[in-house]
Amino acid sequence: MKFPDFDYACPKSLDEALGLLRLHGDDAVLLAGGQSLMPLLAFRLAAPGLLVDLKDVPGLGDIGIDGGGVRLGAFVRWCEIDRNAGLAAAHPLLVEAIGHVAHYQIRNRGTVGGSLAYGDPAAEMPGIAVTCDGEIIVMGESGERRVAAADFFLGALTTCLRPGEIITGLHLPPWPAGRRWAFEEFARRRGDFALAGTALYYDLDSQGRATDAHIGVIGAADRPMRLAQAERMINGSTVNADAIAAAAEAASREVDPMEDFHAPTAYRRALVETLVARALTRAAG
Amino acid sequence: MKPRNLLIGSPMERVEDFRFLRGDGRFVADVNLEGQLHAVIARSAVAHGRIRAIHTGDARAMAGVRAVITARDLGRPVPVIPLRLQPLAELAPFRQPMLAHGKVRFVGEPLAVIVADSPQIAEDALDRIGADIEPLPAIVDREHAEAGETVLFEDHGSNVAIRWTAVRGDAGRAFANAQYVRKETFRIQRHAALFLEPRGFVAQWDGRARKLTLWGAAKVAFANRKILAAAMGLAEQQIEMIEVDVGGGFGSRGEFYPEDFLIPFAARLLNRPVKWIEDRREHLMTANHARETECEIEIAATGDGRILGLRGRSWSDNGAYIRTNGSVAPRNVAQFMSGPYHIENIALSTTQLITNKTPAGTYRGPGRFEADFVRERLIDLMAKDLGLDRVEIRRRNLVRENQMPYPLATITPYESATELDGGDYRQLLDRCLEDFGWAEKVKLDGRLIDGRYHGIAIGCFIEGGGAGPSEDARIVLESDGTYSVYVGSAAVGQGIETIMAQIAGDALEAPFDRIRVRHGSTGDVAQGHGSYHSRATVMGGSAIVLAAEKLRDKLREVAARALGCEPGEVTLDSGTAKGPAGKSLALSELSEAPVEAEATYRGDKHTYAYGSLAAHVAVDVKTGHVEVIDVASIKDVGRIINPATLHGQAVGAIVQGLGGALLEHLVYDGDGQLLTGTLADYMVPSAGCFPVIRSTVVELIPSPNNPLGAKGGGEGEIIPVGGVIANAVAAALADFGVEPMELPLSPPRIWALIG
Amino acid sequence: MRIKLKVNGKTVEAEVAPRISLADFLRDTLRLTGTHLGCEHGVCGACTVIVDGAAVRACLMLAVQAHGEQIVTVEGLSNDDALSPLQACFRKHHALQCGFCTPGMITTAHALLTEEPDADADRVREVLSGNICRCTGYIPIIEAVLEARAHYADQDAPP
Structure with a gap:
């Protein structure tokens, strides 16, 4: 399984990278960590004429934490999220979810931007982006645009990125103190893609009732999605066992899991119910 | 004849490890020859179809492509892969051609060989091969295979290759009179050995000397040389097979595959060295698959749990062709269904079916893993039905020491009889209970703790080993005083350089560091039978013992001449020959020329290691996940050469078995497309999966069948794992009435059973 | 493309096609065959090498991406005389x-x-x-x- 023939460019600036995309059009593919792209090339499921490596583009590897939230540069690698001392407090759900991504060696290479661009429906990063009202920052010829993560993923391995655009980062809104949250996923082995997973959080009002519930799922549809019905069951509740059961049940009805040889639809649907219930129980505990 | 025991029995660190740990191993992909070309194989993307044409012109025209070889280039008739074991006439129609012609019968079947200047260019050329194949319906299940509306081999007219029966006693009468009878259907899924180093060859043709050298031999180099010689129209002496380091075998690697012929053929055709290294995708779709079996089996017993009989039918999905292993696995399903138990009446049939999937072959514990799943499940079901203790029921039915040697059911049409060679089966059952902590753990059975249901189970097994007919060894005392030991056994990762040196050291009364073991290559000994059926140590080791004895006789003769005495007066110790009256001579000064002796050990009585294995699982009923909390096993191998390497075999086998019980599955769709074509989809155990495995190997009762007293020990513990884990899951989920009848015990399957 | 990198402490300069993986470069060009290829799609880990201190899969990295990096292979973790x-x-x-x-x-x-x-x-x-x-x-x-x-x-x- 040797890679097909391609050229390689390693631009030193975003402008240079954008210029290469303009020049080569569809024939050019961006290379970040390469942990999804390279297997595709090895199986010859893609055959680009040019790989544009973003590794030397300045600024893409930054992690910013301030009152406005968290900004992850597109080239931030999973291992850097582990190591960043501030992130655990600034966005604990992100850190926990990313802890489930792939294996050690992959974590040393794989990037935020690469995962978002690839758009695997079972991947953690897109799931967090969607669940947490993330905005994906995209640079194109006509300048920067910010796309709500909810609108970014169009289907399995399909995003709204336009030709010539480069993801430069992900913005996650600020994480208030006292927020309740949990992440749960079920994979056959450590590091495997999850059969399904959920990321969720809510805040508590002065009466101890949940507000602003965000319940997202991965591996349960052709893209990561939020579950409005389940969220409705939690908002305004005290997140007791009844509310959790109702929300989990709603979640299982709301998802649209695919069937494949790993698991039938009914199983994934039930798994969503279980994981949402467990995550809510943990969040409430 | 028993060698003195300094090295044998010692957990010696392995001599192989120095090179492996430093990256100095030399595997076939590490072999590079001056001027070598690189081959890739164009393979069928269609499971079943008629070949209209294979267009190779575009590929041939590419820069850097040196040749594209199709079946047409192989001459007529296109050579086929013969059967290595039991070459029965019935199986002959189903042999695989080296390259497909006329029809394709599975996805991955070789259509053409592309040879190019680099592997990259060769792969580029794959896209330029145009295979015009008229699709035919794909046969992917038993029902359609048996119905025979579509047949893979029109000349044969049926998808049934052969039907075996295993008979003992009078099953009809036993069942008619039995107080207890239960019949169930079981399924074992298709999975595979998946050794980690991909297969590969480097072939070199020396046109002037008319000699072929092939690097990458494994397992059965001599047998493969014979096959290759016939296919290439060469004499065996014109071919040298070289065994370099081999990254795992487990039964599958080293069997003769099309590439074993195609790569040498290309090298001769082009008169250039040709290298081919399999990639993982083609490994998954072309290296032997294994295990896919369906069984409808009935058990009969007395009311107090004495098993009276087994009868029923099984079907093995063999895939598209019958390769070298012939009928070994299907036959074993029938022959070993009774395992270590005394079952007087047996009537089993097993049918080998041809389907549009990758050909199946042997994988560690062939047929036995399948049979044990069925039998151990039936025993637990019976215990439940009769209200008897599942341990007691096993103890009551195990073959007793005074019944040894104990004949197993006779297999027909090609009669094959074998008998258990000895052992105290009950003692190991009891020791396993103790090692496992059964008495305490049984209290957890069926209990819900922290959201998971716990269950335990135990099973008993036998492991066939030491297949004949013979093995050769040659030992040379070199002029520097070191010994070179050559043996026909092959290394597949089991550490035989160390083990054989231990055996040789004791037999020669020489220190370990003076012994160098060479193995597997055809230049080393006159004949070799290699490593399968847990035979390498038993057969090769026994041959070394014999050769050492001969060599010592010779040395005494040589020394007697030098010392001026009779050979009988010479004593040998580690480095010197001593004569009468205090005269002595260093062995290194004994002779200008190396002194050597060669011996053949013959024996075709199998050894049967045996033991028990227990497991503790916890099942999450919401996700269907089965966590294996603890496994404990014990096995008697008669005589242990190296307890550390043997323990490694045991633990490794258990974890492979857990893969087969819980994770591994080669899944096909209705069109015969393999869906699990990556290592992300074909799931083998990883380091986080099964953290607690405890395994003990003992030397309780030596095998009477060889001079070492050793029994083959490379497979045993994989055999009971499927049955034991399924029984433990059933025990855990007793409240839900869950009785798994099908492997693997995947989360969706368990979840569905819970309902 | 011309690349320059350090492998096991030694500076290496070589001409390499962009499509050559780091693993193939180490194995075929430098003949450091201790780095093994077991799957070539990033699952088995046999090709793991250390790039700038981090363990990575050499089958999922291009040799050209290693330009300017420090690579350590299993050979670089081995002494001549004894096991580490x-x-x-x-x-x-x-x-x-x-x-x-x-x-x-x-x-x-x-x-x-x-x-x-x-x-x-x-x-x-x-x-x-x-x-x-x-x-x-x-x-x-x-x-x-x-x-x-x-x-x-x-x-x-x-x-």
């Missing part, structure tokens, strides 16, 4: 059989223990879950790595 402490622990625990996964296990474990000499059993299992071994069942590998921790706790840069 980590290697000796592997041998002592019989943490290898066929030896094919072994270089990837050594490089991965070395990278881990260099960074986290106090890694516990669960962490070791987690990290090594990206390296497939088909022979040993992993138990002795975990034992070997746990025992090797002591050698990393004491010094700056073993082996």
Whole structure:
């Protein structure tokens, strides 16, 4: 399984990278960590004429934490999220979810931007982006645009990125103190893609009732999605066992899991119910 | 004849490890020859179809492509892969051609060989091969295979290759009179050995000397040389097979595959060295698959749990062709269904079916893993039905020491009889209970703790080993005083350089560091039978013992001449020959020329290691996940050469078995497309999966069948794992009435059973 | 393309086609064949090398991406005369059989223990879950790595 023939460019600036995309059009593919792209090339499921490596583009590897939230540069690698001392407090759900991504060696290479661009429906990063009202920052010829993560993923391995655009980062809104949250996923082995997973959080009002519930799922549809019905069951509740059961049940009805040889639809649907219930129980505990 | 025991029995660190740990191993992909070309194989993307044409012109025209070889280039008739074991006439129609012609019968079947200047260019050329194949319906299940509306081999007219029966006693009468009878259907899924180093060859043709050298031999180099010689129209002496380091075998690697012929053929055709290294995708779709079996089996017993009989039918999905292993696995399903138990009446049939999937072959514990799943499940079901203790029921039915040697059911049409060679089966059952902590753990059975249901189970097994007919060894005392030991056994990762040196050291009364073991290559000994059926140590080791004895006789003769005495007066110790009256001579000064002796050990009585294995699982009923909390096993191998390497075999086998019980599955769709074509989809155990495995190997009762007293020990513990884990899951989920009848015990399957 | 990098402490300059993986470059161009290819799609871990201190899969990286980097392979973790402490622990625990996964296990474990000499059993299992071994069942590998921790706790840069 040797890679097909391609050229390689390693631009030193975003402008240079954008210029290469303009020049080569569809024939050019961006290379970040390469942990999804390279297997595709090895199986010859893609055959680009040019790989544009973003590794030397300045600024893409930054992690910013301030009152406005968290900004992850597109080239931030999973291992850097582990190591960043501030992130655990600034966005604990992100850190926990990313802890489930792939294996050690992959974590040393794989990037935020690469995962978002690839758009695997079972991947953690897109799931967090969607669940947490993330905005994906995209640079194109006509300048920067910010796309709500909810609108970014169009289907399995399909995003709204336009030709010539480069993801430069992900913005996650600020994480208030006292927020309740949990992440749960079920994979056959450590590091495997999850059969399904959920990321969720809510805040508590002065009466101890949940507000602003965000319940997202991965591996349960052709893209990561939020579950409005389940969220409705939690908002305004005290997140007791009844509310959790109702929300989990709603979640299982709301998802649209695919069937494949790993698991039938009914199983994934039930798994969503279980994981949402467990995550809510943990969040409430 | 028993060698003195300094090295044998010692957990010696392995001599192989120095090179492996430093990256100095030399595997076939590490072999590079001056001027070598690189081959890739164009393979069928269609499971079943008629070949209209294979267009190779575009590929041939590419820069850097040196040749594209199709079946047409192989001459007529296109050579086929013969059967290595039991070459029965019935199986002959189903042999695989080296390259497909006329029809394709599975996805991955070789259509053409592309040879190019680099592997990259060769792969580029794959896209330029145009295979015009008229699709035919794909046969992917038993029902359609048996119905025979579509047949893979029109000349044969049926998808049934052969039907075996295993008979003992009078099953009809036993069942008619039995107080207890239960019949169930079981399924074992298709999975595979998946050794980690991909297969590969480097072939070199020396046109002037008319000699072929092939690097990458494994397992059965001599047998493969014979096959290759016939296919290439060469004499065996014109071919040298070289065994370099081999990254795992487990039964599958080293069997003769099309590439074993195609790569040498290309090298001769082009008169250039040709290298081919399999990639993982083609490994998954072309290296032997294994295990896919369906069984409808009935058990009969007395009311107090004495098993009276087994009868029923099984079907093995063999895939598209019958390769070298012939009928070994299907036959074993029938022959070993009774395992270590005394079952007087047996009537089993097993049918080998041809389907549009990758050909199946042997994988560690062939047929036995399948049979044990069925039998151990039936025993637990019976215990439940009769209200008897599942341990007691096993103890009551195990073959007793005074019944040894104990004949197993006779297999027909090609009669094959074998008998258990000895052992105290009950003692190991009891020791396993103790090692496992059964008495305490049984209290957890069926209990819900922290959201998971716990269950335990135990099973008993036998492991066939030491297949004949013979093995050769040659030992040379070199002029520097070191010994070179050559043996026909092959290394597949089991550490035989160390083990054989231990055996040789004791037999020669020489220190370990003076012994160098060479193995597997055809230049080393006159004949070799290699490593399968847990035979390498038993057969090769026994041959070394014999050769050492001969060599010592010779040395005494040589020394007697030098010392001026009779050979009988010479004593040998580690480095010197001593004569009468205090005269002595260093062995290194004994002779200008190396002194050597060669011996053949013959024996075709199998050894049967045996033991028990227990497991503790916890099942999450919401996700269907089965966590294996603890496994404990014990096995008697008669005589242990190296307890550390043997323990490694045991633990490794258990974890492979857990893969087969819980994770591994080669899944096909209705069109015969393999869906699990990556290592992300074909799931083998990883380091986080099964953290607690405890395994003990003992030397309780030596095998009477060889001079070492050793029994083959490379497979045993994989055999009971499927049955034991399924029984433990059933025990855990007793409240839900869950009785798994099908492997693997995947989360969706368990979840569905819970309902 | 022309690349310049350090491999096992030595500067290497070479001309390499963009599509050549780092693993193939090490194996075929530099003849450092200790880096093994078991799957070429980033699952088995046999090709693990250390790039700028981090364990990575050399089959998922292009040689041209390694321009300017420091690469350490299993050969670079080996002395001429004796086994390193980590290697000796592997041998002592019989943490290898066929030896094919072994270089990837050594490089991965070395990278881990260099960074986290106090890694516990669960962490070791987690990290090594990206390296497939088909022979040993992993138990002795975990034992070997746990025992090797002591050698990393004491010094700056073993082996």
